[in-house]
Amino acid sequence: MSSSSPVAPATDPADDQAPVALDKRVVYVIFAALVAAMFLSSLDQSVVSTALPTIVGDLGAVADEGWIVTAYLLAIAIVMPIYGKIGDLFGRRWPFLVSITIFLLGSLGSALSTSFEMLVTARSFQGLGAGGLVILSQAIIADIVSARDRGKYLGPMGAIFGIAAVVGPLLGGWFTEGPGWRWCFWLNVPIAAIALIVAFFTLKLPSQSSTKRFDFLGTVLLTLTTSGIVLLSSWSTVSPTRKYDWSSPWLILVLVGTVVAFALFVWWETRVDEPLIPLRLFRDPVFSVSVSVALLLGIAMFAALSYLPTFLQMARGVGPTDSGLLMLPMMAGMMITSIGSGLLISKTGRYRLYPMIGMAVATGAIVWLTFITGSMSMVLFGAMIFVLGFGMGLVIQTIVIAVQNAVDPSEVGTATSTNNFLREIGAAVGTSVFGTVFTSRLIGNLDSVMDRIPKGTLPEHMHANDLTPSMVKDLPEPLHTDVVNAYVDAMAPTFWYLVPVAAVGFVLSLFLRDKALSTQAGLQARGESLASG
Structure with missing residues (x-):
């Protein structure tokens, strides 16, 4: 039961300017803090990708480098449903402040790590905070902004994922080549500290005293x-x-x-x-279709994005930083449609069309990626990933709006966390399957190439697993072309494994139905007011 007093009556629900629970100036300030928090969480999933070889080299743990990424992603996935449920039961103000604090301390620990074990522990701690930043940011928007008006805010939040996916590797490469890999984590400290201060003084959401057992x-x-x-x-x-x-x-x-x-x-x-994830929510067709699309989106899209920089580095011979720059068209496509669809949803009150178009476009983009070649124009490659980002931007945050609007306002955190949790699980599974198929084909292709190399051309101890982007770039012809073709012949067909997944997501999106978007913010719908502190 809430300990807060009711707010003033809402304005006319038919008003095109959907009411909010707070003054809009305050909403914008809170929104800025939420965007900063979500950006930090998303950025740290990608910023270490280009710095990993240097990090594990410095800490003497080359064989275990995957744990630096796995520990972070595992912690995020574990805590997402927990933060969603706690926010619904006890309010979101303090869980959000705690999650920022945990993320800040985890970033500090990562920057100060003197051993591989210390870094993995700090990254895990960092992930425990990052999971809350994503879920609670989206749920807090639902608390202070009506579903009808929410697209204006969740649209830019969706664009954050695309921005972080590109900016992360760029920053990681720049830090590694410049001030050092530890700045991948030092960067978070001042931004998280500012977000924490802003949220503490502006995020006056009500606390709740629930009698329900966790x-x-x-x-x-x-x-x-x-x-x-x-x-x-x-x-x-x-x-x-x-x-x-x-x-x-x-x-x-x-x-x-x-x-x-x-x-x-x-x-x-x-x-x-009081289940952590109430299975009865899946009886609602809007909820079940939306979270299913989120799962399939995670499998198909994030798997595709994970290995495209590898293609650029190995097949095109570009450096880590340049490979990040070449992914900018994807970010542009995602920003255009994520923000644009959010504005259109707020204006029209309808959302069904956007996931349908988005999944169709994204499926087409993945089919297009099966035609990549080692000699292709980077303009053509940019067009391919622009289309992919264009499709993703129409889906990611639109289904969050649909999910939040499909449930009772008292369960918006649980619904949001379920959607994001399934997307994260999909990303983990999809990336694994894609990586397994691609790498298996690649090793076979490279072994075949290496068997044809005359003795003495390469050091005797060198084999397919030893090749790095710089080594491939320096290989003499025709060996260089053979190795590049080995990568292309392994990756291009592998995208076909993602096409059916994306296509099923498109078919499912056809069953999504428009449900009238609420014109009340979550606080208003629950009859709650701002907390006094």
């Missing part, structure tokens, strides 16, 4: 399930440094444990009074 057992079971999925995705990906494959009894044991934990989670959630 679902601790469901949390444990979902944590085990999530950990299993992410670890299976990470460990089963074929790579030169892999420790496990599907012949390993450890991997089989993790798989069995994950299936059992998931089955127990589903069983428990149907019996507990």
Whole structure:
């Protein structure tokens, strides 16, 4: 039950200018803090990508470099549903402030790390905060802005993902070549500190005193399930440094444990009074279609994006920073449609059309990517990824609006976290599957090339797994062309594995229905007012 007093009556629901719970100037200030927080969370998923070789080299852990990324993503995925539920039960002000603080401390620990173990621990801690930044930012917007007006705010938030995906590798490369990789984490400290201060003084959301019991057992079971999925995705990906494959009894044991934990989670959630993720939400067709599209979007789109910089570096011979610059068209496409669709949704009150068009365009873009070649024009490549970003921008935040509008205002955090959680799981699984198929084909192609090389051309100890972008660039002809073709012949067909996934997402989007967007902010719908402190 809320301890706050009711707000003044809302304005006429038919008013095109949908009411908000706060003065718009205050909303903009809060929004700026939320955008900064979400940008930090998204940025840290990509900023270390170009710095990884240097980081693990400095810390002496080349064989375990994947843990720096896995630890962060695993922590984010685990805590997303937890933050969503806690926000619904007890209010979002303090969980948001705590998540920023945790992220700030994790960033500080990462920057000061003197060992690989310390860095992985700090990255995990950082992820525990980052998961809250994403979920609570979107849920807070739902608290202070009506669903009808929400597109104006969630649209730019959706663009943040595209911006971070490009800016992250650029900054990572620049820091690595300049002041040092630790600045990948030092950068977060002042921005997070400012966001924390702004949020503390402006984010006066009400606290709640709920008599409902938090679902601790469901949390444990979902944590085990999530950990299993992410670890299976990470460990089963074929790579030169892999420790496990599907012949390993450890991997089989993790798989069995994950299936059992998931089955127990589903069983428990149907019996507990206040489930972590209420399965009854899936009975709503708008909710179930939207989160299903989020899952498939994560599998198809993020898998495609993860390996395109590799193509640019290995096939085109560009550096890490330049490969990030060449991804700018994708960011432009996403920004245009994410912001544009948000404005149109606010103006028309309809959202169904945008995921349909977005999934169709994105599916077409993935089909187009199957035609990449090592000698293709970078203008043509830019057009391909622009179209991909154009499609993604129409989907990512639109389905968040649909999900939030489909549930009771008291469950908006849970709905938001479920959508984002499934997208993250999809991204982990999709990237793993794509990586496994691509790398398996690549190793076979490269081994075939290396077998044809006359003895003495390369050092005797060198094999396919040793090739780096700089080494490929310096290879003599025709060996250079053969290696580039090996990469292209491995990657281009692999995109076909993503096409059916994206196509299913498009078909599902056809079943999405427009549901009248609420003209009341979440606080108003729940009869709550701003907290006094």
